[in-house]
Amino acid sequence: GAVVSQHPSWVICKSGTSVKIECRSLDFQATTMFWYRQFPKQSLMLMATSNEGSKATYEQGVEKDKFLINHASLTLSTLTVTSAHPEDSSFYICSARGVASGALDYNEQFFGPGTRLTVL
Amino acid sequence: RKEVEQDPGPFNVPEGATVAFNCTYSNSASQSFFWYRQDCRKEPKLLMSVYSSGNEDGRFTAQLNRASQYISLLIRDSKLSDSATYLCVVKPYAGNNRKLIWGLGTSLAVNP
Numbered sequence: 001g002a003v004v005s006q007h008p009s010w011v012i013c014k015s016g017t018s019v020k021i022e023c024r025s026l027d028f029q030a031t032t033m034f035w036y037r038q039f040p041k042q043s044l045m046l047m048a049t050s051n052e053g054s055k056a057t058y059e060q061g062v063e064k065d066k067f068l069i070n071h072a073s074l075t076l077s078t079l080t081v082t083s084a085h086p087e088d089s090s091f092y093i094c095s096a097r098g099v100a101s102g103a104l105d106y107n108e109q110f111f112g113p114g115t116r117l118t119v120l
Numbered sequence: 121r122k123e124v125e126q127d128p129g130p131f132n133v134p135e136g137a138t139v140a141f142n143c144t145y146s147n148s149a150s151q152s153f154f155w156y157r158q159d160c161r162k163e164p165k166l167l168m169s170v171y172s173s174g175n176e177d178g179r180f181t182a183q184l185n186r187a188s189q190y191i192s193l194l195i196r197d198s199k200l201s202d203s204a205t206y207l208c209v210v211k212p213y214a215g216n217n218r219k220l221i222w223g224l225g226t227s228l229a230v231n232p
Contacts, residue, residue: 111163
């Protein structure tokens with residue numbers, strides 16, 4: 001299967017600071033990347049869909065000015081949590097969908113290992 | 121009504137047992153269906169896609185009932201390593217909007 005990495009794997013920051021999370025597809029080109037957030041004992045909630053070279057599409061209730069997404073290349077998308085507050089503490093997971101090919105199931109999303117954000 | 125609903129469990133079963141999970145979805149036009157597995161504090165991993173004719177992968181069998189709008193996952197001869205949360209995932213739209221809708225997950229604990 002395809003590999004997706006995330007960095008950092010965990011981060012602790014003070015309230016008011018900004019945190020950038022990187023999501024990379026290591027061995028395939030990801031035309032679309034998805035950013036999810038998961039609170040304890042809850043399901044994954046899609047935050048935004050990011051297509052390479054265009055603006056991200058945010059889900060209802062997700063503030064695009066607070067969660068900045070950049071998908072500048074086919075292998076990298078970044079999520080920046082601006083002015084983080086304790087309620088932003090969560091598990092942030094990205095996933096990537098590759099270019100349709102015989103090697104990859106076009107429907108399958110490959111997930112990064114997640115980034116655990118704790119805002120003090 | 122939630123778009124995807126699952127019984128959160130937990131299901132506690134002994135090793136070797138057969139266990140089944142159901143998941144219902146609200147959008148009758150939904151296109152694709154999946155079961156993912158998520159271990160504690162880890163990312164979800166695709167377990168299997170669910171096809172209209174039903175499909176089997178080793179000890180795992182998935183079925184789709186479009187008329188009743190539910191999918192199921194059957195695990196036979198359960199192992200300790202099967203302990204995880206099983207997430208039902210639905211792709212409601214065709215075309216360029218490839219958004220997935222996730223259930224809350226069903227927690228399974230297989231006991232020795």
